Amino acid sequence: MAVVAKTGNEAMAEAMRQINPDVVAAYPITPATEIVMIFAQFVADGLVDTNYIPVESEHSAMSACVGAATTGARVMTGTSSQGLALMYEILPIASGLRLPIIMCDVNRAISAPINIHCDHSDTMAARDFGWIQIFSENAQEAYDNLLQAVRIAEDPRVLLPTMVTTDGFIISHGMERMEMLEDAQVKEYVGEKKPAYSILDLENPKTIGALDFTDYYFEHKMPLVQAMKDSKQVILEVGRDFGNKFGREYGFFEKYKMDDAELVMVALGSTCGTAKVAIDELREQGIKAGLLKIRVFRPFAAEEIAKELAGKKAVAVMDRSDSYNTQGGPVFTEVRSALYGTSNAPKMINYIYGLGGRDINVPQLKSVFTDLSKIDKMPEINYLGVRE
Amino acid sequence: MSKLMGWKELPPCDQLKASTAEEFETGDWRLGEKPVWHPETCIQCLICWISCPDSAITVKDQKMTGIDLKHCKGCGICARECPTKSKSITMERDK
Ligand code: SF4
Ligand code: SF4
Numbered sequence: 330m331a332v333v334a335k336t337g338n339e340a341m342a343e344a345m346r347q348i349n350p351d352v353v354a355a356y357p358i359t360p361a362t363e364i365v366m367i368f369a370q371f372v373a374d375g376l377v378d379t380n381y382i383p384v385e386s387e388h389s390a391m392s393a394c395v396g397a398a399t400t401g402a403r404v405m406t407g408t409s410s411q412g413l414a415l416m417y418e419i420l421p422i423a424s425g426l427r428l429p430i431i432m433c434d435v436n437r438a439i440s441a442p443i444n445i446h447c448d449h450s451d452t453m454a455a456r457d458f459g460w461i462q463i464f465s466e467n468a469q470e471a472y473d474n475l476l477q478a479v480r481i482a483e484d485p486r487v488l489l490p491t492m493v494t495t496d497g498f499i500i501s502h503g504m505e506r507m508e509m510l511e512d513a514q515v516k517e518y519v520g521e522k523k524p525a526y527s528i529l530d531l532e533n534p535k536t537i538g539a540l541d542f543t544d545y546y547f548e549h550k551m552p553l554v555q556a557m558k559d560s561k562q563v564i565l566e567v568g569r570d571f572g573n574k575f576g577r578e579y580g581f582f583e584k585y586k587m588d589d590a591e592l593v594m595v596a597l598g599s600t601c602g603t604a605k606v607a608i609d610e611l612r613e614q615g616i617k618a619g620l621l622k623i624r625v626f627r628p629f630a631a632e633e634i635a636k637e638l639a640g641k642k643a644v645a646v647m648d649r650s651d652s653y654n655t656q657g658g659p660v661f662t663e664v665r666s667a668l669y670g671t672s673n674a675p676k677m678i679n680y681i682y683g684l685g686g687r688d689i690n691v692p693q694l695k696s697v698f699t700d701l702s703k704i705d706k707m708p709e710i711n712y713l714g715v716r717e
Numbered sequence: 718m719s720k721l722m723g724w725k726e727l728p729p730c731d732q733l734k735a736s737t738a739e740e741f742e743t744g745d746w747r748l749g750e751k752p753v754w755h756p757e758t759c760i761q762c763l764i765c766w767i768s769c770p771d772s773a774i775t776v777k778d779q780k781m782t783g784i785d786l787k788h789c790k791g792c793g794i795c796a797r798e799c800p801t802k803s804k805s806i807t808m809e810r811d812k
Pocket of ligand 2: 754800
């Protein structure tokens with residue numbers, strides 16, 4: 330193990346180097362460019378055995394990933410925002426064919442207006458494409474999550490493509506202290522890929538992704554439903570095992586001062602670091618504030634989250650994107666739906682914040698807890714940090 | 718029709734055995750006309766074979782042997798492309 334200073338992008342590129350995937354197909358886009366740029370240098374320097382495919386668009390990148398993955402190869406890519414949007418057509422093909430492709434996804438606002446900074450609108454728009462989605466609070470988590478993503482995605486009970494996200498610039502370009510495993514440790518940890526099938530298996534020729542009409546399409550989507558359900562157990566097992574091996578345990582979420590908390594914030598990504606500082610300051614004033622940091626957004630750990638929030642006085646769900654649906658952001662609608670029909674459900678409000686990289690700071694997050702103490706007077710959906 | 722499989726019976730990862738298109742009889746799709754081969758004038762140029770979009774021209778030992786009407790969609794390309802003056806494939810009334 331080595332203690333190093335790395336940006337989120339460097340951390341992800343280093344993880345990719347240590348994973349040493351068979352194929353990487355990628356196209357550059359701010360703020361994810363560095364990940365595949367640094368990795369391309371690793372390829373040029375002969376530090377990995379990867380077949381690197383520079384393509385002419387993200388649509389091609391994901392298409393090449395799908396093609397490569399059907400041969401049984403371990404495949405990775407990286408993208409962000411408009412690049413992810415250009416992949417949307419192919420994302421459900423990857424999950425429909427059960428190809429465990431791993432993606433480094435740097436959260437960035439989507440146009441218009443054009444913007445290169447962080448929000449979660451790109452990733453949230455991809456939430457219903459059958460990909461596992463794991464959010465990271467910092468560079469260390471981005472690194473750890475990416476290593477675990479290989480084990481989760483390739484587990485025969487799962488076989489789902491997986492994206493690990495960081496927050497654009499905040500994590501991707503912020504340099505932090507982090508711990509890196511030795512190359513040999515990662516090599517052993519991720520192991521050799523044991524693919525479910527390979528189209529290059531000439532002894533057993535196959536048709537992949539054939540046409541389904543009204544008689545079979547529905548049946549072919551059901552294993553995806555089941556795999557998402559089954560992935561929950563695998564995510565927990567992998568997170569626990571990672572903790573046993575390397576000292577940092579992971580689950581669906583992290584609880585910060587939740588045990589006796591009365592006022593709870595639910596958030597994901599880098600904002601959680603800021604929220605922890607806000608909570609520490611509030612605790613000094615005797616306010617029982619806590620944080621539920623969602624790490625895994627797909628699958629959504631509804632039951633487990635509902636259990637953590639039951640009996641709390643008031644909950645604020647933080648969304649760094651809007652669904653433009655008039656009833657709150659994607660995290661809010663999921664969390665509230667998780668609590669529907671449960672006993673002891675807390676009062677709950679939503680904050681849409683930080684769109685297009687708008688700064689979110691400690692005083693603002695403290696003000697959310699002040700709002701929570703008078704939740705009956707609060708509107709259900711609030712926009713935090715926007716000028717009227 | 719054979720019994721439809723439930724989702725738990727399907728092969729994993731949306732795999733099927735290869736060449737399932739062969740089992741799908743696209744000959745059903747013909748609308749009124751079918752190609753008829755006239756071997757007596759055929760010069761075995763195989764232009765019909767290379768032109769057919771459905772691999773419905775059957776060939777054995779590099780010789781054209783006929784038309785597979787189970788898969789021929791009746792597009793008429795073979796008849797149009799056949800270079801013999803009298804046309805060694807003609808489109809005629811089906812059924
Ligand atoms: S009619 Fe069309 S499909 Fe049928 S044999 Fe000729 S070219 Fe092929
Ligand atoms: S194109 Fe006409 S002449 Fe040539 S092989 Fe076919 S039927 Fe015979």
